[in-house]
Amino acid sequence: MAQIGRRNSLIVLHSTPHGVYLDGGEHGEILLPNRYIPKGTSLGDSLDVFIYRDSEDRLVATTEQPFAMVGEFATLEVVSVNRNIGAFLKWGLLKDLLLPFREQAEQVYVGDKVVAYIMLDEKTDRIIATTRLNRHLSRERPPFKPAQPVPLLITARTPLGYNAIVAGTHLGLLYHTNIGAPLQVGQKINGFVSAVHPGGKIDLSLDASGYQRVASLTDRILEALKNNGGKLPYDDDSPPEVIRSHFEASKKAFKQALGALYKQRRIRFTNPGIETLDVREAKEGDWKPSGKP
Structure with a gap:
């Protein structure tokens, strides 16, 4: 079955004046509009596509790659705000991504760059963003080892240093004493695990030891x-x-x-x-x- 908000390999079933229809399994047939069809595509071909809902709530496919998919964290720019429903984020597709007011940890404004988690709204089955990050971080024991290199996404500045999402799963802390220059919220950077405490807290460093x-x-x-x-x-x-x-x-x-x-x-x-x-x-x-x- 095709996964909404993820990339899928789907079979071309038939063509229409508007595009080709792909086999979405339990979701039925999913349209891939003409502008996204790779040259030389034939019936029976398997295409790598991203699945989401259009403005009329229909499932559609695209060969474009969003900046982040469902289940991932990313830094996205606020491009507009609708006072009735929330803000819209630029995420690499023709249709901007909704950040509802209820999912905003703090109020956002046009031009802001926010760290967001991409998720499926349980009520509407639409892809939305949230800046309430903690609920989407892993509560499992961190699998990391001291001196292990890890990708970091800076989420907030604190009195002790900077909070960072470690390898897209857990939250860690970069102490000010381990940083040679200021960092920016939303910045991606490579770092190292300094220590994993018994309670699961992760200390980070920007250098190996x-x-x-x-x-x-x-x-x-x-x-x-x-x-x-x-x-x-x-x-x-x-x-x-x-x-x-x-x-x-x-x-x-x-x-x-x-x-x-x-x-x-x-x-x-x-x-x-x-x-x-x-x-x-x-x-x-x-x-x-x-x-x-």
Whole structure:
């Protein structure tokens, strides 16, 4: 049976002037309008389509890809507000996604970017969004291990740091002490699990710990040098936000990695920037790492 709000592989049954009809199983035949039909499509072909309801509550198919599907979290922009029913979010399809007033944790305005969960409304069977996120996070014991890399979605700033959805399932916390530069609500970023407490709370970091962190980062720096002709404009005096943007690492971790490469005679400091050192002996007068934090 075709799943509403998800991608499905459906068989082409027959064509009409308006498009082709697909086999939706218990949902019956579902129209794929002409503008979405791939060239060369024939009866009996299997097509990868997304299923949703149109403005007249009919199930329709599209080959377009929404920014998020049912069961997923995403950062979406508010494009309009209807004072009777709620806000509408841009989500990558011709029809905008409804965020009903009852599903708004806080009032939203046109131009806002909100972190939302995509769901099926139990009453209408329509796809809607909600910013009441906690009810849709997993209550199961987190399966994560310390130092495990995980994708993060920043949901809120708190006095302690930033709340983040971990791998699309659980809520974790990034402490201010583990962040080199401010983050934005709705930002996607890669991070690491620092600890999973007995009660299920998850501590997060933007860097792996210890030698593993430094070793991985040195490899990325050397690869960046190789791809940029042996030179880079970044060093231990570069702003934290610049380092985070280019290397997904804190300034502290970046400085440790540069120090390791310098001791290995792999790089020299050019003030500003670094370059690959082709010889194992440092030359007299070479720039050395600064002592600034």
